[in-house]
Amino acid sequence: MNNKINIAVIGLGQIGNYLLNELNTKKKDIELKTGKKINIVAISAKNKSKKRKFKINKSIFFKNPLEIIKKKEVNILFEVIGKSDGISKKVVENALNNKIHVITPNKALISKHGDYLSKLAEKNKVNLEFEASVAGGIPILRTIKEGLATNKINKVYGILNGTCNYILTEMEKTKENFSIVLKKAQLLGYAEPANPSLDLNGHDAFAKIRILSSLAFNRKISKHKSFMEGIENIEYKDIDIASQLNFRIKLLGITEMINGKLFERVHPCLVQKDSYIGNVNGVMNAVIVHGKPVGESVLQGEGAGPGATSSALMSDLLSILRGNIKYSFGIPNSKRKKVVSYNEKNSSNSLYFRFEVKDKPGVLSEITKLFANNKISIERVIQIPDHKKKSASIVIITHKSLEYRSQNLIKSLKKNRNVIKKPVLIRLF
Amino acid sequence: MNNKINIAVIGLGQIGNYLLNELNTKKKDIELKTGKKINIVAISAKNKSKKRKFKINKSIFFKNPLEIIKKKEVNILFEVIGKSDGISKKVVENALNNKIHVITPNKALISKHGDYLSKLAEKNKVNLEFEASVAGGIPILRTIKEGLATNKINKVYGILNGTCNYILTEMEKTKENFSIVLKKAQLLGYAEPANPSLDLNGHDAFAKIRILSSLAFNRKISKHKSFMEGIENIEYKDIDIASQLNFRIKLLGITEMINGKLFERVHPCLVQKDSYIGNVNGVMNAVIVHGKPVGESVLQGEGAGPGATSSALMSDLLSILRGNIKYSFGIPNSKRKKVVSYNEKNSSNSLYFRFEVKDKPGVLSEITKLFANNKISIERVIQIPDHKKKSASIVIITHKSLEYRSQNLIKSLKKNRNVIKKPVLIRLF
Numbered sequence: 001m002n003n004k005i006n007i008a009v010i011g012l013g014q015i016g017n018y019l020l021n022e023l024n025t026k027k028k029d030i031e032l033k034t035g036k037k038i039n040i041v042a043i044s045a046k047n048k049s050k051k052r053k054f055k056i057n058k059s060i061f062f063k064n065p066l067e068i069i070k071k072k073e074v075n076i077l078f079e080v081i082g083k084s085d086g087i088s089k090k091v092v093e094n095a096l097n098n099k100i101h102v103i104t105p106n107k108a109l110i111s112k113h114g115d116y117l118s119k120l121a122e123k124n125k126v127n128l129e130f131e132a133s134v135a136g137g138i139p140i141l142r143t144i145k146e147g148l149a150t151n152k153i154n155k156v157y158g159i160l161n162g163t164c165n166y167i168l169t170e171m172e173k174t175k176e177n178f179s180i181v182l183k184k185a186q187l188l189g190y191a192e193p194a195n196p197s198l199d200l201n202g203h204d205a206f207a208k209i210r211i212l213s214s215l216a217f218n219r220k221i222s223k224h225k226s227f228m229e230g231i232e233n234i235e236y237k238d239i240d241i242a243s244q245l246n247f248r249i250k251l252l253g254i255t256e257m258i259n260g261k262l263f264e265r266v267h268p269c270l271v272q273k274d275s276y277i278g279n280v281n282g283v284m285n286a287v288i289v290h291g292k293p294v295g296e297s298v299l300q301g302e303g304a305g306p307g308a309t310s311s312a313l314m315s316d317l318l319s320i321l322r323g324n325i326k327y328s329f330g331i332p333n334s335k336r337k338k339v340v341s342y343n344e345k346n347s348s349n350s351l352y353f354r355f356e357v358k359d360k361p362g363v364l365s366e367i368t369k370l371f372a373n374n375k376i377s378i379e380r381v382i383q384i385p386d387h388k389k390k391s392a393s394i395v396i397i398t399h400k401s402l403e404y405r406s407q408n409l410i411k412s413l414k415k416n417r418n419v420i421k422k423p424v425l426i427r428l429f
Numbered sequence: 430m431n432n433k434i435n436i437a438v439i440g441l442g443q444i445g446n447y448l449l450n451e452l453n454t455k456k457k458d459i460e461l462k463t464g465k466k467i468n469i470v471a472i473s474a475k476n477k478s479k480k481r482k483f484k485i486n487k488s489i490f491f492k493n494p495l496e497i498i499k500k501k502e503v504n505i506l507f508e509v510i511g512k513s514d515g516i517s518k519k520v521v522e523n524a525l526n527n528k529i530h531v532i533t534p535n536k537a538l539i540s541k542h543g544d545y546l547s548k549l550a551e552k553n554k555v556n557l558e559f560e561a562s563v564a565g566g567i568p569i570l571r572t573i574k575e576g577l578a579t580n581k582i583n584k585v586y587g588i589l590n591g592t593c594n595y596i597l598t599e600m601e602k603t604k605e606n607f608s609i610v611l612k613k614a615q616l617l618g619y620a621e622p623a624n625p626s627l628d629l630n631g632h633d634a635f636a637k638i639r640i641l642s643s644l645a646f647n648r649k650i651s652k653h654k655s656f657m658e659g660i661e662n663i664e665y666k667d668i669d670i671a672s673q674l675n676f677r678i679k680l681l682g683i684t685e686m687i688n689g690k691l692f693e694r695v696h697p698c699l700v701q702k703d704s705y706i707g708n709v710n711g712v713m714n715a716v717i718v719h720g721k722p723v724g725e726s727v728l729q730g731e732g733a734g735p736g737a738t739s740s741a742l743m744s745d746l747l748s749i750l751r752g753n754i755k756y757s758f759g760i761p762n763s764k765r766k767k768v769v770s771y772n773e774k775n776s777s778n779s780l781y782f783r784f785e786v787k788d789k790p791g792v793l794s795e796i797t798k799l800f801a802n803n804k805i806s807i808e809r810v811i812q813i814p815d816h817k818k819k820s821a822s823i824v825i826i827t828h829k830s831l832e833y834r835s836q837n838l839i840k841s842l843k844k845n846r847n848v849i850k851k852p853v854l855i856r857l858f
Contacts (some may be wrong), residue, residue: 032761137726139575147744284490292738294566302723
């Protein structure tokens with residue numbers, strides 16, 4: 001690599017704009033640490049004249065990012081648009097095929113096309129780096145690939161979506177319901193104003209879990225759809241009851257190998273209030289890695305926002321400037337094993353059920369009989385009457401029971417005429 | 430670098446022996462991840478026939494490690510003896526001068542001779558890596574050098590000694606005194622049986638803080654002696670009183686830049702029970718980094734033991750096998766700035782004082798007057814009488830006060846005839 005490095009930044013939203021400023025202000029630091037002089041030769045975005053926090057150099061602005069690759073000599077390209085397909089994919093493909101290193105925080109793109117794109121990078125002998133795609137401020141991908149390089153990892157889990165964690169924390173604190181707190185999160189910039197659903201329904205965390213799995217277990221990226229549940233249906237009532245039972249509700253992403261089979265899932269969990277993960281609050285992210293011989297490693301930091309994301313993007317830049325070509329997923333693509341998926345129906349968990357029932361004699365016995373019929377053993381029952389509505393909430397915590405049994409139970413509960421609303425099910429961690 | 434890499438391991442104690450086994454069992458994994466084949470060509474220790482957990486290959490055993498460098502072609506050498514000078518230093522010097530990469534977990538050596546040795550490595554164009562020297566299972570050095578590479582770090586602190594943290598946790602749990610719990614720690618292998626003092630008096634944590642400072646702030650290694658206090662004088666009584674006030678006692682290492690001046694210290698602290706750091710228990714280590722733009726990053730993991738240490742040593746090995754020559758302290762030695770030390774006497778802290786006094790009228794007023802004379806403002810006073818001994822414990826928590834004032838206060842308290850024992854002072858974090 002030459003000592004002068006030409007850089008292009010594609011996408012000048014909140015993150016791209018912040019990154020541009022970091023690149024401009026840290027040129028000397030980068031030269032000190034790597035011996036390379038960086039030069040930003042091209043930028044691109046939809047809108048040239050949009051108001052941005054940091055001013056952009058309009059003389060290097062391109063409306064069409066693909067033009068940059070044709071017309072400019074670029075060594076490293078940042079893709080900060082963020083789509084899973086379309087122009088994001090085209091730009092990255094084009095760059096790699098033109099032997100340009102690519103850095104991106106785009107989890108949607110990597111979790112969908114990571115296998116293909118990393119092969120393309122390997123073929124063209126350039127780097128494809130995506131540290132910022134998972135838990136921005138936490139250098140978790142680098143830690144798995146380098147810091148814990150020869151450990152045998154068997155489980156990775158954590159809080160991977162700051163938006164959800166903020167909402168759950170705030171609901172507990174303010175006793176307000178989901179929709180009110182969501183609005184607050186949108187006002188504060190923690191949730192997207194137009195379409196926050198990818199964060200809230202678990203999709204975003206699942207993309208991150210897929211990337212983590214492939215790195216931790218040296219596997220291709222899984223396509224299997226396992227449990228993907230978000231927090232849209234969490235009511236304050238459940239947070240409150242959980243709290244009385246010394247639990248907190250957290251949206252966890254979990255991936256583990258069970259007898260050579262990959263089990264990935266994202267869903268709300270009841271976690272002990274005094275556990276580590278139960279105390280990661282607000283917009284913070286946390287990742288826990290179980291490996292041998294290292295034991296348990298915990299990393300916590302800001303998960304999103306332009307500062308944390310730029311920190312990760314810059315670490316990718318320095319890695320490229322300092323080093324040789326590295327495998328995007330830690331090992332050659334040809335050596336990454338195919339995924340064999342664990343059948344999630346065979347998983348077992350303790351469960352938290354809540355149903356709203358008509359307040360009349362015999363209902364509890366009828367419901368607990370359904371549990372017995374499905375061979376689900378009850379650990380704890382709480383009945384909370386609501387005299388005004390002539391209804392009651394029944395909360396049941398079960399011993400560990402098999403997923404398919406609890407699914408069957410839910411079906412029969414839904415049919416039961418004494419159960420007023422769709423029952424709530426939250427797994428215990 | 431050739432594809433075949435010859436390795437020597439010097440020192441076959443608990444860690445060296447475990448490392449040797451890791452190297453032997455992970456050859457294939459290393460080849461997969463780096464494309465290099467490793468071959469252990471020489472080992473050395475004081476005692477050839479000592480009983481070890483994993484068998485050693487006696488045909489490659491050398492009594493004198495310096496002979497290995499003369500007689501064998503070695504590419505990478507692990508120094509796992511652990512002395513700050515003597516044979517450890519000689520082996521590392523010799524290896525670097527012979528263009529052999531060196532990996533070591535030796536914090537005593539690096540915190541004392543790191544500047545000199547990293548210059549030697551730079552001159553000879555080889556790597557000197559020491560990830561395992563600070564918080565074994567936590568890849569904190571790599572995180573500062575790479576994961577948070579362009580962040581402006583202003584503070585790093587944490588629990589850096591697993592032995593001390595185990596003892597403090599165990600004292601709280603069992604209500605036993607220091608000496609009893611120390612014996613238990615020695616039996617369990619958490620504290621050295623012969624001479625545990627380097628762990629207990631803060632020396633070990635201070636060596637780690639010096640290494641962290643030099644990396645976080647791009648400075649030479651400081652020689653300045655600031656507060657270095659251990660846990661030998663912590664009594665169960667203080668843990669108990671602290672607990673009633675909703676605090677826990679932790680041995681913290683802290684380093685920060687204050688107006689361009691470096692302030693490093695290690696001492697017991699009262700931390701809030703419900704804070705993150707207050708809940709890092711047992712032999713766990715934790716490091717917290719404050720940087721811009723990343724915000725607060727937290728890393729937690731096992732701090733010591735052969736598993737965690739080997740994990741870090743192996744990550745250094747893979748870093749060398751994968752990459753170019755890297756600067757040991759992240760930047761060229763010539764660019765590392767000299768240390769200007771902060772005068773710790775100007776620091777200010779809230780303080781916890783405990784004195785044992787004669788139980789007679791006027792003592793409290795006499796003592797509080799000494800506080801006033803020294804311009805130290807009191808936040809809270811607790812007096813606990815001991816009727817049998819006709820004495821009382823007085824606990825005083827102060828508002829923030831300047832260090833030199835509290836030192837003067839201690840002097841006058843020591844002279845006071847009503848104060849029976851040397852007063853206890855613990856800083857609040």
